[in-house]
Amino acid sequence: MYLPSWLSQLYRGLSRPIRRTTQPIWGSLSRSLVLSSQRRNPEFSSFVVRTNTCGELRSSHLGQEVTLCGWIQYRRQNTFLVLRDFHGLVQVIIPQDESAASVRKILCEAPMESVVQVSGTVISRPAGQENPKMPTGEIEIKVKTAELLNACKKLPFEIKDFMKKTEALRLQYRYLDLRSFQMQYNLRLRSQMVMKMRDYLCNLHGFVDIETPTLFKRTPGGAKEFLVPSREPGKFYSLPQSPQQFKQLLMVGGLDRYFQVARCYRDEGSRPDRQPEFTQIIDISDVFRNTEIRFLQDALSKPHGTVKAICIPEGAKYLKRKDIESIRKFSADHFDQEILPVFLNTNRNWNSPVANFIMESKRPELIRLMETQEEDVVLLTAGEHNKACSLLGKLRLECADLLETRGVVLRDPTLFSFLWVVDFPLFLPKEENPRELESAHHPFTAPHPSDIHLLYTEPKKVRSQHYDLVLNGNEIGGGSIRIHNAELQRYILATLLKEDVKLLSHILQALDYGAPPHGGIALGLDRLICLVTGSPSIRDVIAFPKSFRGHDLMSNTPDSIPPEELKPYHIQVSWPTDSKAAKAH
């Protein structure tokens, strides 16, 4: 359980992430890039014509002859312009004397966002004209020569103003959107974070980076996998959702300490994204074991019945009567559950004899169990265990949102709070047939060592060695200790899950040949970088993302293919209308 410390180690070397900056400051990018490499500064200007980057010049460079390359960000009255590269901004003075007419012409006539190369001297800005908000604000460049490297045509939108553009326009002109401060920051921070992870794994802990194939065999029932037709009639590869099987085979092959920054393919066009849901509740069933209150009594009399509650700290101060009403309505509409709000200050239990009764009779026990205080509100529900938990988990987030709109600071957006979720059940009843079992995660997850005996008597009670890692309420990774014993794996697959063992024979065989005990974890890199940079969408941390429908709007992908180009793959398109016509025929 070392990963939170691992991630926090990772952060130490990185700059403080920013969250939804409305006024991006180029300087913070350049500072973070210098900070991140600790022992040495990367040479950003090796192998190229430029002597320096635009963003790195300071008073210490005064008098130096420099050559810079960049985009024209801004120009004022043909007297100066601001040049931009990935490292920052610098002010360039356009020479006014007659002898520099050709240089002046180039710099005054080049359209915005054209690429230019300038050479000149680093000089001080005149007294009073320094710009303390700009990291290069103490200096400017007195230009001697200039060259227009590439002129820019009229842009579909201004680079500095991109945030107000629609998502579709940004995706269509992705290569322009990438010039924005925020995208440069996100992608460069991502690169640094991945490099830190690699450094940690390879250099500190002797892990070995191994690429596994992405053209592989279809997973049984892998409905979300992309297919790739081969040149053999009727034979297909599949793009695997994860290097799952390979990870295990590498362990059998003695490649101890394997890792990979892997590409995973999930064709989720037809399924909404899984939303992680986490609940933290307190079970107060025992308090009401002998209650006279009808709906609580009803719930507790059923097999999985329970009485659960959450406490909203200072809820009495911030929640209004209409809030409570909307919470009750939401619970009834979406969960078919009754919610009983209990104010510890009994005067506020508006017209609710039940709540008053509870406070009178059960007050000491409730206060002890839930550690409540005078201004808190308790939301109490009763019913089937899973349903009650889901409802209260949802209400907890709703109430937090509500309190935050009333000005209460509950969740510090600059804090990174990590959480492990453990002790998942190994099996769940199948939705379509609750008497049969299915794996809660996947059939290779090992049972909890203390529960192995239950596999043969009460498999539903077996906990798994699966673990999820949560950052600020978002699942960022998960993994498990795997089954290394072929007999146990066969028993779970064939006897408990009734799976066709033949499809996985290569895995079972591999386990028979001296597989070591093993386990691992996978992080969702896109989501993690999203949380670290405070980006609203994973599309902001991926260079060329697909739209939510899986399209690339820049190049119009996926696209049609002429039938003759499908021939080598022995496939043809089944057009929906064609198939109807065929039926009618």
Next chain:
Amino acid sequence: MYLPSWLSQLYRGLSRPIRRTTQPIWGSLSRSLVLSSQRRNPEFSSFVVRTNTCGELRSSHLGQEVTLCGWIQYRRQNTFLVLRDFHGLVQVIIPQDESAASVRKILCEAPMESVVQVSGTVISRPAGQENPKMPTGEIEIKVKTAELLNACKKLPFEIKDFMKKTEALRLQYRYLDLRSFQMQYNLRLRSQMVMKMRDYLCNLHGFVDIETPTLFKRTPGGAKEFLVPSREPGKFYSLPQSPQQFKQLLMVGGLDRYFQVARCYRDEGSRPDRQPEFTQIIDISDVFRNTEIRFLQDALSKPHGTVKAICIPEGAKYLKRKDIESIRKFSADHFDQEILPVFLNTNRNWNSPVANFIMESKRPELIRLMETQEEDVVLLTAGEHNKACSLLGKLRLECADLLETRGVVLRDPTLFSFLWVVDFPLFLPKEENPRELESAHHPFTAPHPSDIHLLYTEPKKVRSQHYDLVLNGNEIGGGSIRIHNAELQRYILATLLKEDVKLLSHILQALDYGAPPHGGIALGLDRLICLVTGSPSIRDVIAFPKSFRGHDLMSNTPDSIPPEELKPYHIQVSWPTDSKAAKAH
């Protein structure tokens, strides 16, 4: 042109690669792993039960209590066994006293290649029983406790003996083949080399690692690309052969210094692997400009006619008459070319008046031009330029092989010789219609700056800014400076190459929006690691390779898919027999 120094820098941190070791020594692996990280030793035993790896124990560990995990490599007379992990081998003494009966039972009964965990004390081997060939040969482990973690069934082949197995058997049981010393060495060295490359690019030179999509639009005429059907009828993605377009778009997007360890997909089932061919020849046409020798005269009278020769140093000493005959036959059969062997020592020009005549009349010029010496042989040919060059290039390699079989050391297998190939032509005549042009590499390569004017007059003479990197005669990488000017790109695509510009409109548009001048290089990682490790096949440096027919023999991939699972992708298989039946119908 900094890459050779870049690669040689890379090597400094790595251990000396080995070439086809017949007697692998586990110690060299462990030494190399420690060497490679320079500043710090990776902690191979962090986060796990073992206290040490099998391969790292030395006399300095004497007296330490250790816990080791590994596979049973060897056992003798129930007195000791040799335990193996990825780091090396260590000798473990099986306790003989009655009180340790259970430990003895575990260690004596576990089959070979079972996984065990042992705890005990590091002790000296008795005097005279040290094994100097084994890095851990001064010590052994006196075991106190042992646990069988997983028993191994009868293996299809012995791990230590794997090199004699067939390629097919090795691929079928890849997870066992991976336990071999050579595969462990190759994959771990690969991981280290890639890490060094990343360290160099990111930390030393400020490059940014960006992942580009692998599901993208089909390249016009990209016959070697894999197709991926989408869930929209008739629409397909393609797995790109390289991140070519994305690289350029990232440059337009200001992501200066981009790199990626990219997955490239090339469906080469129907095409043999491109074989790189390099020639080094000397043109001696001028020597023979006024020759009387018929076949030389004929050749020189034609438009691209030339007389070329190579010198085989000390050829007269090692080449026999039958060698020369087979060279002449090879040239006639495969290239339809005449070869004239000229021995500088005129006595040996067996029955060849032409050769004798050449030596008499042209001797001083030949010796000057070709810097030949007394024992050398000159192989001379005449004909069309490309054909003559290809033949002599081939003969040069053939003769080198021949001389090496005669014991001459020409190519030191431990040397890494790098070479840049430059000044490629930008265009070549189309094979099917030599009046039309096609790109020698791809249409985005920039012309040589000195030749730009020729684009409008004699495009065939334009050199490109393409460059290839060659290591020991093998092409390991290539790249080019790209066209950043949209007008020039449009002229080359539309006017010179007669391509449909519409298909590349997003690239042309991107160049119009202030694309900076840019270029790059791509290394073929598989081939590079192959050369460094001296592996006979790239399958030896890939964890899970496909067979030469693109099959995965371990899992039987590609595989059939039931028709109903093709429905969501709106495709159906066109069976070769079905289509015939349809026609008959």
